[in-house]
Amino acid sequence: MKNTVLGQLFILIGFLSTAQTNPVHTETYLTIGGIEQWVTIHGDNAEKPIILFLHGGPGSVMSPYSKSMYSGWEKDFIIVNWDQRGAGRTFGRNNPPEELTVDYLNKNPLTINQMINDGIQLCEYLINSFSSKKIILMGSSWGSVLGVNMVTQRPELFHTYIGHSQIVNFGKNLLESYLTVYEMAKKAKDQEAIAILDELGTPPYIEAKNVGKLLRIVKRYEKNNSKPTPELWNISSEYSNELDAKNRYMGDDYSFINFVGHSKLGIKSMADSINFMSTRIEFKIPVHIIQGEADILTSKKYSAAFFDSIKAPSKKYHLVHGAAHSENQDIVAKQYEIAIKYSIITD
Helix, strand or coil, X not given: CHHHHHHHHHXXXXXXXXXXXXXXXXXXXEEECCEEEEEEEEECCCCCCEEEEECECCXXXXXXXXXXXXXXXXXXXXXXXXXXXXCHHHHHHCCCCCCCCHHHHHHCCCCHHHHHHXXXXXXXXXXXXXXXXXXXXXXXXXXXXXHHHHHHHCHHHEEEEEEECCCCEHHHHHHHHHHHHHHHHHHHCCHHHHHHHHHHCCCCCCCHHHHHHHXXXXXXXXXXXXXXXXXXXCCCHHHCCHHHHHHHHHHHHHHHHHHHCEHHHCECCCHHHCECCCCCCECCCCEEEEEECCXXXXXXXXXXXXXXXXXXXCEEEEEECCCCCCCCHHHHHHHHHHHHCCCCCCC
């Protein structure tokens, strides 16, 4: 009888503890920057710190993969993913065309300032909606461009900035990628890649398709020289449908053309204005840079130089062996290691 009563008491205590955690699981469109944008918010306890992920691409949304990659973090954080303007479900929500045309691209440009303002507005919404008064900001690749701008413009909104595959100067990043992969192709006697690279010549390029050709070779060599992403990192079932796939692929193309530009079509490059080495950037919050050692696209040559140049209350550079440009398990483990240090900070 005594054991039964104690057992029931322990069950009750466990139930009350769970009930008091106040979980949050929201997936919705929020009006940001005058349009509806897709945001997912998941956490076991609404009192925990907020992490906002800024995806790369610009059109490479993370929301379809977040459950397989980051669901284990929900006990410690509120995990927020955002399909940025022109990407994923946000692209699909705002009258997308049946196919991308020059007319559509010229009438619907993306700008960095527009997307920075979107990100800041989302952060203000999150802080007003939850008990945490500052956000841990994680920006990957293109997201690192937004991240640096957001935290330097509105530092009071953030605990820390964690930049992964940090873009510093896209023109120099791309040229370095070309030179690096060309040497790797010669060493491997990869005549097919050498022929393509010879035809392309060194960047910059005036057509988006030529950037795409180079990036396909870069990705192949990165894949061959790094630890792969886990097979378990799959698209969640709710995103595994024809409509979401169409929006992802078309949004990715739309965002990519806006990012790299296409001068013959009159499409300005967002990337041309990215140069974090032009002035010494001063951060008012702690900064962490995560660099994959095998990252060819955003190499340690430039991310390390950027890191050395910045001023911040504290800063740390994390070189991850066996990692390339994209996330793998080691990158995610490093992100968690850094973020958990800020999990007890509440104001």
